Amino acid sequence: MNQIIALKGIVPGGLTAHAAPAPSRPQIAAITTEIRLLSACGEIRQAWTELAARAIEPNLFFEPDFALAAAQHLIAFRNVAVLLAWQGAAGTPQRRLLGLIPCFPRNRLFVPDELIGFSDPRIFNGAPLLDAAQAQAVLAAMLSLRRGWVLEGRGLVLRQIDMASPLIAPIRRAAEALRLNTTLSPANPPIRPRYGVPTPNDIEAMQHALARRGKLELVEARSRTELRDAIEILLAMEASGPKGRAGKAVLQDTREVGFLRAMTRALARCRQSRVALLTLDGRPIAGALVIGRAKDGWLYMAARDEGEAPFFPGQVLLALMRQAAPDRTILQPVPPASGPDAVGFGEIRLSPRATGKPRDLAGRARAALRRGLRLPPARAAG
Template sequence: MSTGIAEHLVVTASAGAGGAAPLSRLETVSAAEWRNLADNAAEPNPFFDPDYCQPAFAFAAKGGGAQVIAVRAEGRLLALLPVVRARRALRLPLPVLLARQPYAPLTAPLLSADDPIGAAEALLDRAAASGARVLSLPVMPLDGAAGQALAAAMAKRGVAPVHLEIHERAVLDAGVDAETYLRGGMGAKKLKELRRQRHRLDEEGVVHFASAQTREDVAAALERFLLLEASGWKGRDGTGLGQDEGDRAFVQAMAGNLSARDALEVLELTLDGRVIASGLVLRQGGSAFFFKIAYDETLSRYSPGVQLTVELTRRLSEDPAIAFADSTADAGHPMIDHVWRERIRVADMVIPLRAGDPVAATVIEILRLRRTLREGAKRLRNFFKSFKEKRL
């Protein structure tokens, strides 16, 4: 990297921080307008809904530093994207805005369904006006309405995205018959084994599925979920949602907000009244999002997590309000990939905001190198962790 470009990176990273305002503070955006845009966006993303997003930034352990790109026209909110500057999010003095908030497995911007391409163009204009040279969308679905609108807007600007990584994520076409779907995906042999495990579980006591949907019921079910999650490997690793005070405050506030709008449910599998598997499911715009799952690891011989997921599949397929469900899972997930067989492409997408910008090109290479180094460090940590566990 030349000295001139290096200096320019640092200078432009803070450009636009004062002055007039391509970026806004979260609290300055009307929650009602924001909520209306989220409910009617070209592509739903409940993780950027204000009732999810605002508690995440306010309470979660990795929150803070958030602003939003908010586009208005003719008295309406047409586009919105929560962002954090790279100096805060990555601790790097780079002119980058990251679409990011804690616990966001999806970073598709909220774009008006009336004119998603125009909304995407205005969004990129605002991002560029902030002084940023690159916009980062770390978990961006490529083939949905938002991805297509961004692709069209980028083509008009004469820029092309760079995908630092692309993977496939399991999703569900909820418009099909559940039993036919499960047989086709899991196979008759696996379903037979699952039924056998369920019969053995029935021998242990009374087995029941229940869905908490009212605000009061969700609050109680959420506490049971947090206890169950903490009893497993996430508890041992210290990564359970309820183990950090801020994360607990976030998920409690978020669940209260969304359940008051019938936008979140907790599906539970119980044995003699004791929860042995639990899942948090968000709903928005005709889609469901399987956000979190926890199960009793002492009963893993009965596959309680799979039993819950199969039941959820049946319920979503029977729900006329739901056409699509996103697993929100990592690539190659060992459980959900064998139950939900449709796939969407998801990318770590970075967008240069100006055509032919050498600064943006350099920044993108820095981001690529950072990702490579972090992945290498993660593999090394996992190797030593596995080695240590084998020695014990």
Template sequence: MSSLAIHRSSEVAATAAAGEPRRVSVEIADAARLAILRAQWTDLLGRAATPNVFMDPALVGVAAGIEPDARHRALLAWKTVNGREMLVGVWSFTVGRPRRSMLLAQMIIVPAYVHGYLSTPVIDRDCLDDTLDAMLDSIAFERGLPKIITLDMMDTGDTTYQALLRVLTSRGSAPCLFDQTRRPKLASELDGKAYLEKALSSSTRKKLRQHRRKLSEKGTLVSTVVTEPEAVRRAVEEFLAMEMSGWKGSNGTALACNEGEAAFMRGAMAKLAEQDNAAVHSIHLDGKPVSMQLVARAGGAAFTWKTAYDEAFQDFSPGMLLLEDYTAAFLANKSIGLVDSCSYDDTGYMSAWQERREVADLWIDARRGGSLEFRALSGLQKTYRDARATAKAVYLQWQKSRKSK
């Protein structure tokens, strides 16, 4: 068994730094261990400060099956309540080189896979500080793990992030923030009709009605939602083919261009569908999809994970037509309190949603007091990313000036 075998942090350090008994224990679990914790995960989602489907243990299992040599793991935090152990935290990760970096050092990477869009751990809202402190100690004491944690797209506007800042301060450390942005989310008490009337201008709504009417003149136009596992499986295959046929396929960025990424999406949506946590929204014309949206669920949160449309119909704004449909469907579903767009920023057609989620890329040090290693490597990374951002801005400005001539 590897050095990353399941263990309790209390076996490594039975007391906190101040010498007090640890109230939360943490284990580092592999995919086999996670596979038997479905009921505990579902129960935790009902108590979570921030539900996050990208921490779902099932997805860790899918990723581990596709990349058996990668170290896909999760921190599981437990607390004894009324004589029984209760799962109070899950933070999945892998170990490797940091993304978007020139550095070769091994670090803890969150989210654990490329197509994860939120790194916030799922933690019981009633014990955020204790759980985060115990999780960081479990990494700090584990000899087989790096001590620098890279967090891509962490929610910086929620209570979990505020708790992380408090914990880091108490440990004598501080995060290193890189990119910070805002992306669309849907969180409203309005119904679909009222929301879209408020979010879209009258001229935009009129144009979309015209697009829908003209598209329906070409055949039978139907908006569908599938959630049954076999129907989801078929829809994912249609999605992969549609995405591959467009510009992403030409650029080599479609999921189907990479066998591992396509296998991950198939496996992830299949596992989520088995738990009634996946859906595919589509607009079909004469039985063929025109636009599609893959949706994942975690408790009261939904995530519009991946979208694609048939570019032969791009003049009809098929993505916006579908957004109208699933916006109304989400707002009609009282079990959904928030929908995360999973966008990189607040540009694009999903910016029609009025609410925003604040996210940032950041690195943190699991060691108490920080370290020279962290300060040096995070400083290099910040310099590198700032230089890339400057170069990109200069390039875009150059392109703009060329077009204006």
């Protein structure tokens, strides 16, 4: 039984009865669905955090500390909808959040509607949060929404998905049960060797070259105060380089810098942000912000002193960070990352096996036009 709380005052219709369970088995609470704006999800923060801890694939970018800070500060996140899957009656201690997919609906005239998983350059991993024990059931509930509502849910597109993700198997099983086609499309093209990219031997040589010029030191923030100060140094370093001269530095955009400060403060409370500086005689020459849990972290931001660019201080810094914590991986999401820590991403598309008869196409066109009058606001740029 599915239930949706629609956006913009849309009132859902009646509920559909479901078959009663066999008397010999305990009754399992039905999975219900709900849609709300991301910015309105602060009140479910506790349930959201618990789901993130049980997710089949943890994803920092869709957890409260990152996503709520983004919704507060960034225009691109302002109108993001979140499709939620719940189990248990509202207001009861047994109620649990089982699934969360940030998305935009796409309604098209002559092809089936789709749920488009939200993607943004600031999000390196597009995996939705799904309860590990019920991932397939949650997907089936989310993709079986009632016809004629704002999210028809007969198709699903997820972008920036790790092609080795544990999500792939339950997505395929759910699609097969619902008679949907599944297409996996790797997004990262093969990486060609490039001239000028430093090898590990080059980095080691540059580290020794820098050390001959002065005292080379890796400085990592250990407290929240140190982390805040290191973030400001990193921002200033970026603003003094090419991005600053082009007007594209984070420090030059009040929304971006507000988000980054709020996000790193929130992540610092749960030890999910790591900031390190490389100093030469006490002067910062490179900095890096890594976000994520202890084992795996994403290189979210990096900057260097352009005067030291011939010595590759950024690469030297990352090498020293890996040496300081060999059990912690620093993931780099996009090319030219081609080493063992690079992650290959792609797109997963679930699409109906729809007929192309003229009568069906005409019916879909009429339904899409009716729904077009009551869609959520269009995505804003930024």
